[in-house]
Amino acid sequence: MVSISFLNPLSPEGKDIVRELGSFDGISQDIPELRRLVTRNPYQEIVADEEIPSNYLELALKRIEWYVKKKNDREFNSRRYSFLSDQTITKYDVISFYLLCQSIGVKFGPNSRETRVMVEAQGDLVQERLGKLSLQEGRLMVDQSLQLLLKGDTVHWTFFQELLSTRKIRLTELVLDQGELILNQEDFIDRFGSRIKHRNPSSMYQLLIGDELKELLMVKMIMQETEDYIKQVHEKARIMVEPNPILLELAEEVAEILAEPMQSYGYDSGRGGGPMKAGPLNSQAFPPCVKKALEGIKSGGRNDAIVLFMTPFVSYARLYPDVFRMNLSKRISDQDPQLEITQNEILPLIYEAAQRCVPPLFEDQPQEKVNINAKLGFGMHSELKMEHEGETTWYTPMSCEKIKLHLPHLCRPDDVCKKIGNPLSYYNRMLWEVRTLKPADDSGSTTDSAENSSEGVDENNGSPGKGGTTPDKPGGV
Amino acid sequence: MELKPATPNERRQYYREEWDVKNVPDFIRNTLIQREFGFDHIGRGPNDRYRVFRNSDDLRKFMRVRTPFAAYSSVAFYNNPKRRGGWIKAELVFDVDAKDIPVRTCGCDNVCEICLNQAKDIVMGLLDTLQGDLGLKNINVVYSGRGYHIRVLDDAVMAMDSDVRSQIVKYLVGADVPRSEYSSHGMKYNLEHFTIPFGYPQVFTHRVKQALLNLTPDTEIDDVSKDIKKAVIKNRELLHDDQWGIFRKAIGPVRYARLVKGIASLNLTLVDAKVSIDLKRILRLPSSLHSGVSMKSTLIKNLETFDPFQDAVPKFVYERDDK
Numbered sequence: 095m096v097s098i099s100f101l102n103p104l105s106p107e108g109k110d111i112v113r114e115l116g117s118f119d120g121i122s123q124d125i126p127e128l129r130r131l132v133t134r135n136p137y138q139e140i141v142a143d144e145e146i147p148s149n150y151l152e153l154a155l156k157r158i159e160w161y162v163k164k165k166n167d168r169e170f171n172s173r174r175y176s177f178l179s180d181q182t183i184t185k186y187d188v189i190s191f192y193l194l195c196q197s198i199g200v201k202f203g204p205n206s207r208e209t210r211v212m213v214e215a216q217g218d219l220v221q222e223r224l225g226k227l228s229l230q231e232g233r234l235m236v237d238q239s240l241q242l243l244l245k246g247d248t249v250h251w252t253f254f255q256e257l258l259s260t261r262k263i264r265l266t267e268l269v270l271d272q273g274e275l276i277l278n279q280e281d282f283i284d285r286f287g288s289r290i291k292h293r294n295p296s297s298m299y300q301l302l303i304g305d306e307l308k309e310l311l312m313v314k315m316i317m318q319e320t321e322d323y324i325k326q327v328h329e330k331a332r333i334m335v336e337p338n339p340i341l342l343e344l345a346e347e348v349a350e351i352l353a354e355p356m357q358s359y360g361y362d363s364g365r366g367g368g369p370m371k372a373g374p375l376n377s378q379a380f381p382p383c384v385k386k387a388l389e390g391i392k393s394g395g396r397n398d399a400i401v402l403f404m405t406p407f408v409s410y411a412r413l414y415p416d417v418f419r420m421n422l423s424k425r426i427s428d429q430d431p432q433l434e435i436t437q438n439e440i441l442p443l444i445y446e447a448a449q450r451c452v453p454p455l456f457e458d459q460p461q462e463k464v465n466i467n468a469k470l471g472f473g474m475h476s477e478l479k480m481e482h483e484g485e486t487t488w489y490t491p492m493s494c495e496k497i498k499l500h501l502p503h504l505c506r507p508d509d510v511c512k513k514i515g516n517p518l519s520y521y522n523r524m525l526w527e528v529r530t531l532k533p534a535d536d537s538g539s540t541t542d543s544a545e546n547s548s549e550g551v552d553e554n555n556g557s558p559g560k561g562g563t564t565p566d567k568p569g570g571v
Numbered sequence: 572m573e574l575k576p577a578t579p580n581e582r583r584q585y586y587r588e589e590w591d592v593k594n595v596p597d598f599i600r601n602t603l604i605q606r607e608f609g610f611d612h613i614g615r616g617p618n619d620r621y622r623v624f625r626n627s628d629d630l631r632k633f634m635r636v637r638t639p640f641a642a643y644s645s646v647a648f649y650n651n652p653k654r655r656g657g658w659i660k661a662e663l664v665f666d667v668d669a670k671d672i673p674v675r676t677c678g679c680d681n682v683c684e685i686c687l688n689q690a691k692d693i694v695m696g697l698l699d700t701l702q703g704d705l706g707l708k709n710i711n712v713v714y715s716g717r718g719y720h721i722r723v724l725d726d727a728v729m730a731m732d733s734d735v736r737s738q739i740v741k742y743l744v745g746a747d748v749p750r751s752e753y754s755s756h757g758m759k760y761n762l763e764h765f766t767i768p769f770g771y772p773q774v775f776t777h778r779v780k781q782a783l784l785n786l787t788p789d790t791e792i793d794d795v796s797k798d799i800k801k802a803v804i805k806n807r808e809l810l811h812d813d814q815w816g817i818f819r820k821a822i823g824p825v826r827y828a829r830l831v832k833g834i835a836s837l838n839l840t841l842v843d844a845k846v847s848i849d850l851k852r853i854l855r856l857p858s859s860l861h862s863g864v865s866m867k868s869t870l871i872k873n874l875e876t877f878d879p880f881q882d883a884v885p886k887f888v889y890e891r892d893d894k
Contacts, residue, residue: 229756251705252727258735265738266747269770273706273727276770289768301753301760302767 096227100184101220101312102239103191104319111188118338121193124148128186137176145174151344153183154190154197158351161215166422178219179226191216193344195320199327200337201345205481207427208348209324217317224309236308240277243315249275260321261485262314269303277303277311353431372429375412375439379524381517383497383504390450398500400448400455401462405469406489409440411521417490418516425471425483433478436470441478491518574681574864576614579638581887585860586638589886592631594858596870598711598724600627605648607655609853611641614862617853623653640862643853646722655851660729663707663736664854665743666846667693668718673837674785682717682864687879689785693841694719695874696781700743700774714869714883716861720854733848740848742771744841745778748831764831765815778841780810782834792833799826860885 099108129148132138140146147153160175177183194212202208224232244253250273257263269276271285279299287295331337380388384407391399410417413429413436430436444466448455455462464474472478473485493516498505514520577585592600599606608622608630619639624630634642646664650657669682669690677685694712698721701707707728713720723729728739741747749764749772764772764779784807788800802822809818819827846852855861857870869883 250727252731255731255735258738259732261734261738264747265742266749266771270704270706271769272703286769291768293766297755298767300755301762302770304755306754 096181096231096235097184098235098239098242099188100181101223101235102243102316102319103188104316104323105239105242108188108191111185112192115189118340121150121340125150125186128153128183131180131182132177135177135180137173139171139173139176141174147177150186150189150193151340151347153186154194154344155347155351157187157190157194157219158211158215158348161211161218162351162354164218179223181223193341194348195324196327197341197345198348199324200331200341202349203328204321204325205479207431207480208345208352209321210427210484211352212324212348213317213321216320217313220313220316221309232309233305236305236312239312239316240308243312243319249277251275256322257314257318260318262317263310267307267310269307277308279303372413372415375408375443376525376528379521379528380411381511381514381520381524382506382508383501383517384521386504386506388447388450390447390452392452395501395503396448396451396455397459397462397465399504400444400451401465401469402489403492403497403501403504404447405444405466407491407517407521408443409436409470409488410491410518412440415518415522415525418518424488426488427480427483433480436478440470441466491516574866575891577860577862577865577885577887581865581885582638582640582860582862584887585885586634590634590858590860592627592634595627595630596711596713596857598722599644599857602648603627603630605650605652605659607645607647607649607652607851607853608856609643609645610637610639611643612637612639614640617641617643620853621653621655634859639859642856642859644856645851645853646849647851658850660726661850661852663723663725663728663731663739664846664852665697665721665740666715666718666843666854667697667721667841668715668843670717671840671843673840674782674787674790676785676787678787678789684880687718690718691874691877692781694721696777697721697743697842698874699777704742704770704774705739712871712874713855713857714866714871714877714879715855716864716866716868716883719871722854733850736848737844740842740844741839742774744838745775746835746839747775748828748835749775763815763819765813765819775835776815778838779831779834780813782837783807783810792830793836794829795833799830802826803830 097107098105099111102108103111125148129146132146133140147156156175157178160178163170164172178187198206198208198212224235227235251265251268251270252273253275254263254268258265269282276282276285279296282299282303283295286298290298377385377388384404387399387404409426413426414420414424417424426436427433445456448462464476467476467478468474468486469489470478471483471486471488473482475482492500494505494507494511494514497517510520510523514523603624603626606623607620608624609617609620610622611617612619622633624633645652645655645661647655647661648659649655650659667690669686672686672689672693675686676689677683679686698710698712701710701721701723707723707725709724711722711724713722728735731739749767751761751763753760753762765776767773767776783803786800786803786807788797788804790800792800799822806818806821809815809821822830846854855868857868859868860866861868865885865888866879867883867885869877869879871877
């Protein structure tokens, strides 16, 4: 039987495990039992000995690494993390969960990217683990955890205030009657059975509530509890004298794992074209439409040009020029964790363009600043704050086609424009040419990347252009 | 009846002869000292703000002396209302302005009997959902002069932040098309919103029905062509007895999907969402005069029988020469 704490380490069972451990003494000591469990797991694939977690701290880092690689590494191999879904590690897993929350709470606080990743990783891990259970067992686990989480038989929807406020769930997803959440079948049939015509009420129940809604609620509530716990730790730590150095060290290592995708998987997977590293903007490489927008826009079309066109272009060109090739949605903070580049380079450039409009855009429409923040993914707020990130999505740059439709006066194509479908591809291509053409053409790579096929390759240098056909949004992740 | 602005003399007459501080609803008078008041003295918006009153009598004197163009009080309760400091909680408010109803049949350029009635229907639908689905109590409905304010004073929601309030708005007005694909044990099933007689899909069905029955060929809906609108008008009789399946077939499933998507985004303007998510808003004071249209903002005892042209007209209107 799986322990509740394998899904929710913050459950009473999980807390018991922590209590049993007592103190941090010996937290970094080797646990031969853990190694044995990992190596004995029949699904486990082990490439190198160092990959086997041999103590609580290493296990904690594996949890984060699993999530980060799953999201970013195109060669992600889930079998190398099979042990994470093996319930025999529960005891160790619970401790490693608490270590992570505490270190992140102490070092980074609740509004950090580290917290966001931890909370999302926990949610994904719960789902992964549930998926490995039999239907019967999974159902039982969900029912039991929900019972603990909901604290009672009748639950008023206002109980989910926090989940609603953080948009972990939507009110429209809940089935409500007289303010109460309807979750179990008897209750459902009691309340709605007589209204349901031409259908079997219990199959209706299965479809509308059934396992899916329960699972969703359980996962989101565990995520919320995790977030709340990190917040608690953070608040306590502020009054505490000195945090445990082990926690601080672990926090550093977590941050390192999070920084990794920016350096490795993100930009170079060894394919044609070479890495397209994010770097300072080179205005020489801007396409004609961007150059024109930078000169200032006349009344009419100012908003679209600055908010919808320039904001995505400048931010992606600076932080994530490879977005279309990577085909992975990201958030600004994945590329600019402290938002320093965004504050010091990106916004100033956008504001400057806005200022050059006739009349200056913010003079009569100061609210457009909020819209710019929204297009960067930070919701409708007057300031860029980490805690709002994700309320809106980070808009990807408009395609040439869209620009021709919405901002025709900006489009004055040159020769390079004929080879690309999105201004961002133009920019990448120009940067690449500046870099490679100078020392003659011997970049070596002549294989064309798939994304490029429909655009044709510049025959002069055989360059495998970047970006190529460009959807407005990267596909699902 | 013509909706004319009130003259300064008429305002004076109203506040000195007709208005009584006792007409201010209890839910405001009992919490007077925790609320901020705001006034518009010349008809250019409420720029006299941060006013507080220690008791009803102070409010009475102020109104009689100043006879404001418009009077407002905060939906928020403060420890220090004079500074809008120490926010405690706020009423949950829905503002249904007859002028801004997305699908209007009357086409008038201000408000008239037709659109005010339509606003009333919308309010009744919203009340059903607030009570039936969300189980909220202590709800007041106020005629604002040009529409209705629903003011919820249930402690279950008064401390909620803007994000939760915006979710409530979306649920209430039917701003999202409910999903139609459901799955169970690996099997996919299609359930259109109108086949689900409870929960949010039912709310959505009610709102869509209301919109479709009032639709005119001129109603602008994103991505919905004139042809679709014509087909709706031709077939909407079917909706009177909820023959949705046949109606959808008559429109065509693809066009139907486009239609409900368009209605969903229109629904977001059924109420003024800005008002609902604002935790510090000031709202027209019930019993005060809406000088723009010469109507009394009135707390409604029985919404079904309430008729603004009977129950919210100040005496001076009947005494006008041009009557």
